[in-house]
Amino acid sequence: MSPAAGGFLDRVSGRVKLTGWLSLAAPLLAILFAAVITAVVLLITGNAPFATFALMAEYGVQPRSLVLTLNFATTYYLAGLAVAIGFRMNLFNIGVDGQYRLAALLAAAVGGTVALPGPLLIVVVVLVGVLVGALWAGIVGLLKATRGVSEVISSIMLNAIATGVGAWLLTPALLAVPVAGSNNIGTRPIPESAHFPGFALIPGTTVKVFGFIVVAILMGIAYHVLLTRTVFGFDLRATGRSESAAVASGVNVKKMVLATMLISGAVAGMVGMPQLLGASYSYSLDFPAGLGFTGIAIALLGRNHPVGIAVGALLWSFLDNSSNILDLEGIPKEIVIIMQGTIVLSVIVAYELVHRYRMAAEQRRVSRELTGGTGGSGGAGGTATPEGAVSR
């Protein structure tokens, strides 16, 4: 490494503001990169990229589309949060999918059978969802804490088990009622008094924004406070950074694993609630599946930051909702899936590049300080630098 390069990197890494700007630039560049890739794919398939993007934008800002975008984003945001909580502690909760489906099914069943005054029933339904989600995720935490089972393996296997249990429960013998004349079956509908009221937030359409969007925002704030303003949050982040360091400072890692999975599962249990209490009022065969995996992509996209996840959820939801218009115009709507995939990949790559860039800069700075500013010593190689110097 030449001293000149070290000096340049030093300047870059020495400025905190620039680092912040860099971490903002990374997702923007990633989206731009994804747009370029999508444009290339569009060109190859014989569609005009700019006309396509314009079409999506035009359709996407219509009042009805905006409402749908907000509604979907509400669900996506909760899924993203659930995944992000685990991510912050280096726990990969792939099981959000099974957790929210089982939670929504049982919560819907309770909502359809228990007779309670409306608002109270809403609270009970949400609580059941939260509890079921937490318990299902708790199995993963327990296995990890007591037996050292990888949460990736156990949570994805529990997804399959949740599917089986759900299919067993959603039969006329247990929780489901057949709909006359329909090939669908679902839980008993939740009474109208317990429908979560929506807002006519956007003029020009009768479609209402899910009232649950307020809950989602509150959850985002709670997530932020939990992580940055509490001892638990500090321990969680510390464990995520370096487990051995956390143990040395007195953190009970096993307890943290269990607690984090419980919280992640509790949030996962809320993922189905906007749809259940705001739109479908019943868990039936066509209840949306796969939201947990969308949540993983969105948490990655938002870098586990509450605002970042919100941006990711809105972007994802916008793309999902504008795909219908592409189909109508004869443009394959799968282009949107390509775009979503590219965005996630490029965000990860962009951040990794920025991270390495910063790490190298930091290492060179430390090494230069250690050698008394003579610069350019062989010690500048990355591997020898203490871990602490890399922390952000």
Add this chain to the structure above:
Amino acid sequence: MLRNRVGRMAAGVLAGAMVTVGVAACGGDSTTATPAEGGSSAAAPTGAKVGLAYDIGGRGDQSFNDSAAAGLDKAKSELKLPDPRELTASPGETEAQKEERLRLLATSGYNPVVAVGFAYSGPVKKVAAEFPDVKFAIVDDAAATGPNISNLVFAEHEGSFLVGAAAALKSTKNNVGFVGGVQVPLIQKFEAGFAAGAKAVNKDITIQSKYLSQPPEFTGFNDPAKGKTVAEGMIDAGADVVYHAAGGSGSGVFEAAKAGKAQAIGVDADQALTADAAVKDVVMTSMLKKLDVAVYDFLKSFAAGTVKPGTTVYDLKVAGVDYSVTGGKVDDIKDKLEEYKQKIVSGEIKVPETTS
């Protein structure tokens, strides 16, 4: 595939329903409205701009959706329709997106709008109310009702009864198998009919039943490898005739039957014609679910202005379901099958729709 199947059924139902609707009430309206909306073909009274919304998988699934597509294609060429618009559902979407899809079609001037699959039930009901001048058809669902909604439903259990009887008549080991795609009520209708048919021939016959996946996992409709494994298991356990209602997974069932020297029964289409050449010869018969006929009938009646709302059941009586005779493998038992068919049509045999 389950969804596809369901969708296909739904599409068929829808088409039938639309036909029915037109006849009853609004035929005249639809005829006049159509040319006006389909501007390009205003000269031709039959130039309806058809909007068709598929379930997951869409055109090209070699199963449920494709069957609806076949009906659309036939209508397009025979009724000289302008290019229809076909939209497809995405996995994991909500009713809001299905609703938006139908609304986009209706607002863009497509009339009639055909929704393929029971999952469109709620959305069709909602959107049809917003667009009273547009005719809607939904396949595989009779729950969405309205003055401009035609429901096209099939009596899958009746057709399955006949192939169940055929399986029992052909089985030398007194052991037959049923492979379902996804464990949903719609596919359970196939199972119930098949079991009833087999038992009508031989009370003591062993019937093995298995589903490839359970909701909300709908992969069972498109998982040939799993279909093969399950069918192999049944053949190993003594079955010598296996019926599948598993959409695209059926090709795996055929492979297993070929390898195990057993016979197979196809579903929806005449699979002795549509299956891979290597396994065609194991398909002894197929339970035909004529989604294409339902969709075509609906579009034809729309063109003629005779669409009527409400449910049209495509059952054995109107040959909406049937068994196929391609290959001549059931010629020797055809008399008996026809006898059962007559008994079902006359009401002497009542085929159960549920397994329990």
